[in-house]
Amino acid sequence: EPEVTQTPSHQVTQMGQEVILRCVPISNHLYFYWYRQILGQKVEFLVSFYNNEISEKSEIFDDQFSVERPDGSNFTLKIRSTKLEDSAMYFCASSEGSGRVDSPLHFGNGTRLTVT
Amino acid sequence: DAKTTQPNSMESNEEEPVHLPCNHSTISGTDYIHWYRQLPSQGPEYVIHGLTSNVNNRMASLAIAEDRKSSTLILHRATLRDAAVYYCILPTYNNNDMRFGAGTRLTVKP
Numbered sequence: 001e002p003e004v005t006q007t008p009s010h011q012v013t014q015m016g017q018e019v020i021l022r023c024v025p026i027s028n029h030l031y032f033y034w035y036r037q038i039l040g041q042k043v044e045f046l047v048s049f050y051n052n053e054i055s056e057k058s059e060i061f062d063d064q065f066s067v068e069r070p071d072g073s074n075f076t077l078k079i080r081s082t083k084l085e086d087s088a089m090y091f092c093a094s095s096e097g098s099g100r101v102d103s104p105l106h107f108g109n110g111t112r113l114t115v116t
Numbered sequence: 117d118a119k120t121t122q123p124n125s126m127e128s129n130e131e132e133p134v135h136l137p138c139n140h141s142t143i144s145g146t147d148y149i150h151w152y153r154q155l156p157s158q159g160p161e162y163v164i165h166g167l168t169s170n171v172n173n174r175m176a177s178l179a180i181a182e183d184r185k186s187s188t189l190i191l192h193r194a195t196l197r198d199a200a201v202y203y204c205i206l207p208t209y210n211n212n213d214m215r216f217g218a219g220t221r222l223t224v225k226p
Contacts, residue, residue, distance in 0.1 A: 035216075105152075
């Protein structure tokens, strides 16, 4: 069964550094998402992306964050200047849907980001 | 977005059925009901979704009340591997964004 893959599985970075998290969504999917989960807390929506632009973003997704689909297969999340509070598990997801609310999301297993 | 309410936790015995409830009294006519689960140290995993009729798949069944103000996820025979946090979600209208609440933590006892 096709799956969403994320790399790296664990990233350690120093405060103030830029970090790029990478995801390969399922190939025929059209919608892409990033979520994060701080240890012990709930899964939080960050951003959704369709047709090469952001569809929706949460209040967490401020100017320090950006997303990109640089080629036909990758979907990336960039954090420009990491803060300690950015330490979390980051999940990528994709769906094949047309934007209507009946298309399941498929999640990767996440990248654990540790900011020191 | 329509809000959902789930119990914080539930327990089940292995190989017994489990009924996980969800209340969504402000649901609108076009809101789908989705269920996801998150196993320990993994990303969320799609379980099932439906609109009005009851739904079955290889993982679970979804029973939707006639007035659609509540639904129940049914695991027919719980296994230890089903221990997870289960989320009932009504996606946002335009973008299919899943907004996760606290969910129900299911513990399965051998």
